[in-house]
Amino acid sequence: MKHLLTAVALSTALGLLPAARAAELAPGTVIDASNLSQHLKDSFENHAVADLLTERMQQLIREEGLALTLKASEKIALGEDYLKATRDNAGKARYNRDTRQVEGWIGGMPFPEVAADDPDAAAKLIWNHHYAQPTKNLQDYPKFAYLFISGKTGLERKQEWAFQRYFMKGRLGVEPAVEGDGSILSKTLLYATYPNDIRGLGLFTVRFDSPKLEDSWAYVKSVRRTRRLSGGTWMDPIGGTDQLNDDIEIFNAHPSWYSDFKLVGKRWVLAVANSTTTSWDPKASGPAEFPIIDLGKAPYWNPKDGWEPREVWVIEATTPPEHPYSKKVLYMDTQFPRFYQAEAYDRKGDFWKWMNYHLKTIRTEDGDRGIISSAGFTIDYQRRHGTVFILADSARLNTPGIKHEDVNLGQLEKAAR
Amino acid sequence: MKATCFNAFPPRRQLTRACLAALTGLTAAGAAHGADGFFEGWEASGYLRGHISMNLDDVYLADPTRDGAPKGDYQYDLSMVRATGKLNLFKDFGTSQLGISVRASHEYETRYLKDLQEVADQYAATDLFSNRQRSSVNLMDDVYNDVDLREFWWQTEVRPGTTLKLGKQQVVWGETDFFQSMDVIHGYDFRWRSFLEAENEELRKPLWMANLVQRFDSVDGSLQLIYIPGRMNPADQRGNSYDVEGGRWANTPNRGITFASAPFGADVPYNYDHSKADMDDGAYGLRWKSMAGQWEYSLGWFHGPAQVPVINPNPDNPLGVGDSASGRRFLGAWRGEYNSPRDSTVGELIFPVIDVFGITANRYLDSLDAVFSVEASYIPDATYNVGVDAGEAGGCAFFPGFCGIVERDTVKLMLRLDKQVDLSRFLGTSRPSFLSLQLFDTWIPDYKRSDEIVNLAGFSGRTKQHSTLLTAILGMNYHNDRINPTLAVGTDLSYGGGFVIPSVEFVYGDHWRIKAEADLFFNRRHQDRALTGFNDTNLFGYFAGNNQLAVRVTYQF
Numbered sequence: 001m002k003h004l005l006t007a008v009a010l011s012t013a014l015g016l017l018p019a020a021r022a023a024e025l026a027p028g029t030v031i032d033a034s035n036l037s038q039h040l041k042d043s044f045e046n047h048a049v050a051d052l053l054t055e056r057m058q059q060l061i062r063e064e065g066l067a068l069t070l071k072a073s074e075k076i077a078l079g080e081d082y083l084k085a086t087r088d089n090a091g092k093a094r095y096n097r098d099t100r101q102v103e104g105w106i107g108g109m110p111f112p113e114v115a116a117d118d119p120d121a122a123a124k125l126i127w128n129h130h131y132a133q134p135t136k137n138l139q140d141y142p143k144f145a146y147l148f149i150s151g152k153t154g155l156e157r158k159q160e161w162a163f164q165r166y167f168m169k170g171r172l173g174v175e176p177a178v179e180g181d182g183s184i185l186s187k188t189l190l191y192a193t194y195p196n197d198i199r200g201l202g203l204f205t206v207r208f209d210s211p212k213l214e215d216s217w218a219y220v221k222s223v224r225r226t227r228r229l230s231g232g233t234w235m236d237p238i239g240g241t242d243q244l245n246d247d248i249e250i251f252n253a254h255p256s257w258y259s260d261f262k263l264v265g266k267r268w269v270l271a272v273a274n275s276t277t278t279s280w281d282p283k284a285s286g287p288a289e290f291p292i293i294d295l296g297k298a299p300y301w302n303p304k305d306g307w308e309p310r311e312v313w314v315i316e317a318t319t320p321p322e323h324p325y326s327k328k329v330l331y332m333d334t335q336f337p338r339f340y341q342a343e344a345y346d347r348k349g350d351f352w353k354w355m356n357y358h359l360k361t362i363r364t365e366d367g368d369r370g371i372i373s374s375a376g377f378t379i380d381y382q383r384r385h386g387t388v389f390i391l392a393d394s395a396r397l398n399t400p401g402i403k404h405e406d407v408n409l410g411q412l413e414k415a416a417r
Numbered sequence: 418m419k420a421t422c423f424n425a426f427p428p429r430r431q432l433t434r435a436c437l438a439a440l441t442g443l444t445a446a447g448a449a450h451g452a453d454g455f456f457e458g459w460e461a462s463g464y465l466r467g468h469i470s471m472n473l474d475d476v477y478l479a480d481p482t483r484d485g486a487p488k489g490d491y492q493y494d495l496s497m498v499r500a501t502g503k504l505n506l507f508k509d510f511g512t513s514q515l516g517i518s519v520r521a522s523h524e525y526e527t528r529y530l531k532d533l534q535e536v537a538d539q540y541a542a543t544d545l546f547s548n549r550q551r552s553s554v555n556l557m558d559d560v561y562n563d564v565d566l567r568e569f570w571w572q573t574e575v576r577p578g579t580t581l582k583l584g585k586q587q588v589v590w591g592e593t594d595f596f597q598s599m600d601v602i603h604g605y606d607f608r609w610r611s612f613l614e615a616e617n618e619e620l621r622k623p624l625w626m627a628n629l630v631q632r633f634d635s636v637d638g639s640l641q642l643i644y645i646p647g648r649m650n651p652a653d654q655r656g657n658s659y660d661v662e663g664g665r666w667a668n669t670p671n672r673g674i675t676f677a678s679a680p681f682g683a684d685v686p687y688n689y690d691h692s693k694a695d696m697d698d699g700a701y702g703l704r705w706k707s708m709a710g711q712w713e714y715s716l717g718w719f720h721g722p723a724q725v726p727v728i729n730p731n732p733d734n735p736l737g738v739g740d741s742a743s744g745r746r747f748l749g750a751w752r753g754e755y756n757s758p759r760d761s762t763v764g765e766l767i768f769p770v771i772d773v774f775g776i777t778a779n780r781y782l783d784s785l786d787a788v789f790s791v792e793a794s795y796i797p798d799a800t801y802n803v804g805v806d807a808g809e810a811g812g813c814a815f816f817p818g819f820c821g822i823v824e825r826d827t828v829k830l831m832l833r834l835d836k837q838v839d840l841s842r843f844l845g846t847s848r849p850s851f852l853s854l855q856l857f858d859t860w861i862p863d864y865k866r867s868d869e870i871v872n873l874a875g876f877s878g879r880t881k882q883h884s885t886l887l888t889a890i891l892g893m894n895y896h897n898d899r900i901n902p903t904l905a906v907g908t909d910l911s912y913g914g915g916f917v918i919p920s921v922e923f924v925y926g927d928h929w930r931i932k933a934e935a936d937l938f939f940n941r942r943h944q945d946r947a948l949t950g951f952n953d954t955n956l957f958g959y960f961a962g963n964n965q966l967a968v969r970v971t972y973q974f
Contacts (some may be wrong), residue, residue, distance in 0.1 A: 158927055223589065414514075
């Protein structure tokens, strides 16, 4: 009874106070569990904070320690080559609803103008992502890390890898735009450099410009031999990570391998579009080595970066029946086809994983601009385990001198040493 | 101790020259990249590792003082306490790369190993032709303790698409697991641990060689040429090394019996100088690898020493020779040549020079969501020992297989299916498990039973036209690959028996790896006693009594 009386008295007293007024928040404001309810009424860059946070983000702030530092938004400059190819080839690509394939694509975004009321809008947006990644002709990442994180105990282990993806089609700023016979979209090399037991383990993947499953090989250094891999592993986890192959950069499948895409709508969200936090400080040790992640505080996987308002398409992707997920909800920038976030749901329809990528624009080696992910978080909230992708500063786009012939299976043997 | 650049003992001029050549290349490359200095920018990696294994059986070890009766009870005795350190150094000079790998191993001599050595010495002392008192092999110093320059190579892109790798290195051809078909370039050292080490690069014997790979991009292919200078590589580094020293992996019942200083003077030393099995001869090979539609394939040819040695019988065997009681004629020395002492040996182990022609192919099968692989090798005139009867039954020279060597064309065929199977609902794995099924067959097309080809000299198991083995591996993963159980099983469809190897690896952070396993062997028949009671023992009979528990702890850096 005493507690009840106290509560009533407090409520009465609070009711007598002037009502809290909505405020325009300043950059640098941190939204966390302690102030979320208060800030939901506020605005940032004239967007209501409540509208900038998805239901899932609000849940993670309330329950999982996620804290967002607001950052003033910046215009994102896309590559000139990319924009030119998009302009020059506008109207040439056509989405075939019967085959669920795109015909006539040459380069750039196949569908630069997608109307929200287009019944094929979601499929076209996914095809934009599939074909026209604004990462230019070659992603060349000599070093990135996978951090394995337990929600209870923190960093379990670190792996270091190298990655190269060479686009054979839709090549920007060079002639011809197609290399080879046109059947291959890209070739990818991915190999481990640390720790010692996986050093030399590598994958070579050929992605076709067709629904055909990828050709993949593994090089296993411990037996010094390559091994052909099953093309059906596109929806399996990558090693011991929480990522499926399909989750690389949030979406990494041929669009037609998915059953369906539905456009949920357009909205604004807080996203890391111009990452400013150092992702990897090789001179530091312990949690300070990766300033972009809060390794010092449970659940040890929360990101630390600047979040700014971005307008996004929200797309619901329905997986095929054999896929571990039932669906993925994807958040794609409306200005260019890259994803910031995704939510993955299990077969029962329960929330399973949250994916969050921190984008950044860098100068390419040939003087243009390209977008990379400085970090990518895949958190499994059912198993309480996360995998964080961290890109080192050595990341390059369009490294001169690398030809498609250099991205081959033999390179794995060379890299394995 | 094996000779290395760092410890060239005994001194070998060729080896020293090779080291100097590699160092010259290294220095030149360093000068070209002189900005950061030669000693800067090296990547170092490696491990410190401890192996412990324990007998699960009462291993049979003959007691020479009690007419070959079992010497003791060795069940649950430690069979191996081994410490290994490996250091890998690598530097990228931009246009070329340099790799160096050094490994040192040292063992503690367990009671069991002491007894093996004692028996070996006692048997050696029974020599009828000398007054020797001990085995020619000291197991600890000559077999188990080892310092080895594992690799020392310099690699450069001579021109776009042409890669040259010079130095001590490993080159693996073929697809086959467990068994060798086209994986014929290197021998394996099965003495300190038999074929069970998961990282078979640790058992492979690297060789000094020139290795040139030329890409042909227009047809998506590559051609590899290798040349292995015979004189630059120690003879004992070529071909497989089986435990004929009487150590813990000697075939049952031969533990404690050193072939080179065998009981009663039945010595069988290595001969590396037979004119048709001369380890001073170079070896060479080429392989074409490409794609044909959905198929990846390779065509290879290798000319060099066989991996498996055969025994060349002494035609003047002081213990006596003759035709077998079965009628199997004694063939005498192979190609009429025998180089070991004729007055004190019964045979010699040789690695005949052979040609191996092979093809491999693999493809992904959509319908099964699996990868199918095939490998076939053809060996014209492969060498086999003959003579099934032995000892009391009247063999050519007491031991089975000592009637001589015949040459028979041989085909080795492997078929394999790799598939990811999702066992998460049944076994709670954290991701789909890797399942690999493999069938391996050795086929002698012009097989004649009357040849009396034995599967292994020293045992009476008669080879069939097809010798077929089936293996399966299931690799599972739990807790984001921090607990990784594996089950490997195999069965000999021709002669019976098999193996079951359950293992589990624990992954702790970046540095610690602990692997525990049980190696369990099953056989239809095995030979109970040394030097007597020969019977049709075959592959898994050789492993009788080798059941063990093994733990491997690794700190890697």
